[in-house]
Amino acid sequence: MIVVSTRQRLFGSQTRRAFFVPAARLDSQTIASSLRLKSSIEATKCPHHAGQNNDPVKIADSVKLVNVPKLPFVGSIISQHSGMSKWDFTTSYDNWYENHKNFGHFYSTGLPGIGKGLYHEVYVLTDPNEMMKVLRKEGPLPFGPLELQWPITEYYKDRKEAGAPGGSAGSGLFSTGIEWQKYRRFIQSDLLHPAAAKGYLSGIIKASEIASAGAPKHAKNIAEYMAHSSFDMFASVAFGQFPGIATGESDQEEYNIFCKSGLRGLGLLLPLITDPMEMVQRKIGIKSKLWSEFEENFSTAREIAHEKVKLFRTRKANDQIKDEFEEMSYANLSIDRQISSVGQEDALTEDEAAEMIVIGLVASVDTTSSLLNWTLTHLVLNPDVQEELHKEISKNVANSGVGALTGDCFGKSNTVYLDAVLRENHRMTSVFSFNVNKQNIMDDVEIHGQTIPKGSVFVLDSRSIGMDPSVVKDPDVFDPTRWFKDEVEARRGTPAEVLDHPLYREPFSAGARKCPGSRVASYEAKVMLSQLVLDWKISIADNNKDPKPKSWRDIKYFQGLTIQPEVPELSFERRR
Numbered sequence: 141m142i143v144v145s146t147r148q149r150l151f152g153s154q155t156r157r158a159f160f161v162p163a164a165r166l167d168s169q170t171i172a173s174s175l176r177l178k179s180s181i182e183a184t185k186c187p188h189h190a191g192q193n194n195d196p197v198k199i200a201d202s203v204k205l206v207n208v209p210k211l212p213f214v215g216s217i218i219s220q221h222s223g224m225s226k227w228d229f230t231t232s233y234d235n236w237y238e239n240h241k242n243f244g245h246f247y248s249t250g251l252p253g254i255g256k257g258l259y260h261e262v263y264v265l266t267d268p269n270e271m272m273k274v275l276r277k278e279g280p281l282p283f284g285p286l287e288l289q290w291p292i293t294e295y296y297k298d299r300k301e302a303g304a305p306g307g308s309a310g311s312g313l314f315s316t317g318i319e320w321q322k323y324r325r326f327i328q329s330d331l332l333h334p335a336a337a338k339g340y341l342s343g344i345i346k347a348s349e350i351a352s353a354g355a356p357k358h359a360k361n362i363a364e365y366m367a368h369s370s371f372d373m374f375a376s377v378a379f380g381q382f383p384g385i386a387t388g389e390s391d392q393e394e395y396n397i398f399c400k401s402g403l404r405g406l407g408l409l410l411p412l413i414t415d416p417m418e419m420v421q422r423k424i425g426i427k428s429k430l431w432s433e434f435e436e437n438f439s440t441a442r443e444i445a446h447e448k449v450k451l452f453r454t455r456k457a458n459d460q461i462k463d464e465f466e467e468m469s470y471a472n473l474s475i476d477r478q479i480s481s482v483g484q485e486d487a488l489t490e491d492e493a494a495e496m497i498v499i500g501l502v503a504s505v506d507t508t509s510s511l512l513n514w515t516l517t518h519l520v521l522n523p524d525v526q527e528e529l530h531k532e533i534s535k536n537v538a539n540s541g542v543g544a545l546t547g548d549c550f551g552k553s554n555t556v557y558l559d560a561v562l563r564e565n566h567r568m569t570s571v572f573s574f575n576v577n578k579q580n581i582m583d584d585v586e587i588h589g590q591t592i593p594k595g596s597v598f599v600l601d602s603r604s605i606g607m608d609p610s611v612v613k614d615p616d617v618f619d620p621t622r623w624f625k626d627e628v629e630a631r632r633g634t635p636a637e638v639l640d641h642p643l644y645r646e647p648f649s650a651g652a653r654k655c656p657g658s659r660v661a662s663y664e665a666k667v668m669l670s671q672l673v674l675d676w677k678i679s680i681a682d683n684n685k686d687p688k689p690k691s692w693r694d695i696k697y698f699q700g701l702t703i704q705p706e707v708p709e710l711s712f713e714r715r716r
């Protein structure tokens with residue numbers, strides 16, 4: 141069914157014509173039923189975007205739903221049948237872009253592990269304003285994509301049934317329902333509010349100072365280094381402690397194991413959920429090799445983190461909280477909350493509260509390290525950008541009066557370039573291949589003029605337009621100036637302003653389930669990058685082994701849960 145929308149909107153105008161040449165891979169019926177829009181203004185005058193002539197946004201014509209062929213159980217993953225790009229964890233970014241090229245701005249496809257029903261149906265769209273309609277219908281008990289990670293939900297289900305510590309809490313947080321609300325309220329308190337996140341900033345700065353000193357030692361294994369740095373920073377938030385595992389000199393070996401097993405466990409999620417046979421085996425009680433490996437690694441990470449929380453709690457009970465960092469830590473505040481709520485409806489048990497801290501620790505390593513690994517990769521591939529960033533940070537440090545990073549260095553007006561660097565990283569190499577995955581739980585929703593039934597699954601493809609050469613000039617060039625105020629102003633009123641929509645801006649999703657660690661994670665990324673660039677001139681090592689990568693396109697990557705690049709061996713030259 142095709143419904144033509146005549147409302148004025150960002151996408152589409154009367155004059156727009158087919159933007160993408162219909163792919164040979166599509167069957168003729170699909171092509172006939174697909175009405176492409178030209179996704180952008182032409183790149184003419186402006187170096188970074190098209191539409192510099194400030195033409196008013198044209199009256200919208202239609203974006204039409206394209207039905208990608210689907211089969212029961214496997215959805216659209218058989219590319220010879222569906223025309224979808226082959227599901228490949230080493231080319232995820234390009235796969236989504238290819239699908240966008242082939243199917244346009246609004247298509248219904250079948251993605252096992254993400255979609256719903258026999259065909260795993262998912263609606264993919266690029267227009268954030270349309271996605272906002274879905275968000276408005278998410279209701280008070282919204283869906284969250286982590287629920288789809290069946291290895292996690294099944295893992296917690298087993299623990300809940302066995303009465304194991306934290307089983308019910310994990311199960312509740314990764315569900316949709318009143319239980320979710322209870323655990324979500326607990327986990328986000330003392331974390332998500334801007335003031336709460338800011339309260340952890342001095343600890344994050346201290347952790348990053350310690351971590352930065354260890355950078356050269358890990359020049360050959362930056363992925364591990366960034367995982368350890370991410371752990372160190374979140375340990376400062378969670379416990380107000382500074383294990384310094386990124387220095388390579390910490391004697392707390394269990395944290396290395398925590399990071400390794402946490403990363404390995406989470407890295408198996410996508411391979412597990414996208415293989416329909418894995419779910420079938422789980423349902424009939426067969427433990428596949430992959431599932432067993434996931435379970436083992438996830439358990440190891442959780443057990444180490446639980447021990448850590450237990451130790452903290454014991455020290456707290458014995459009045460051994462030693463300084464202001466520990467006093468103001470997330471663990472201390474949340475244990476106080478748990479104790480003072482005993483006897484109230486919705487109170488969490490000791491184990492449940494501990495599980496919330498454990499989940500935070502597990503969630504903080506893979507995600508933050510992906511963001512750091514990619515951004516650092518862009519900084520070494522683009523020395524001019526690194527220099528510009530160094531200038532901004534040095535100025536802030538000079539103004540701080542103490543010759544070091546302070547909380548004031550991260551006020552919005554002081555981080556214009558740093559923010560632009562992170563925004564540019566998000567445009568090109570986001571932590572996830574898509575960031576907003578929602579359901580219209582409350583009601584049917586009209587998307588691009590088409591009524592989509594209540595309870596459908598939607599994915600916002602927030603990357604493809606930003607990589608489209610007709611919207612963004614030289615999309616493979618890392619250019620933070622695209623996000624400067626005057627550029628944003630110049631885009632206003634043109635179809636390219638879609639790039640500045642809040643749903644396109646960062647990798648933390650939106651709505652009531654938006655990442656509860658988002659503000660802390662943002663600070664962590666800003667602080668760690670600042671500290672590294674302040675301390676070191678960082679470049680790609682001359683190891684004479686491999687040809688030096690010249691562009692992000694030369695960097696291999698793999699998608700597990702997040703997308704992690706293979707950062708090349710680096711060289712660190714001390715700046716101060």
Ligand code: HEM
Pocket residue numbers: 283284285286313314324327374499500501503504507508509511571575576577647648649650652653654655656657658660661
């Ligand atoms: C760069 C770092 C991070 C990124 C990109 C990221 C991204 C995300 C995204 C996209 C979601 C799904 C939101 C939704 O359901 O719509 C999410 C959920 C979540 N994140 Fe993060 N995250 C990061 C760091 C953290 C940290 C540091 C924590 C520590 C507390 C954390 C804890 C969680 C939890 C517990 C959820 C599930 C929330 C729920 O279902 O209600 N994340 N994150």
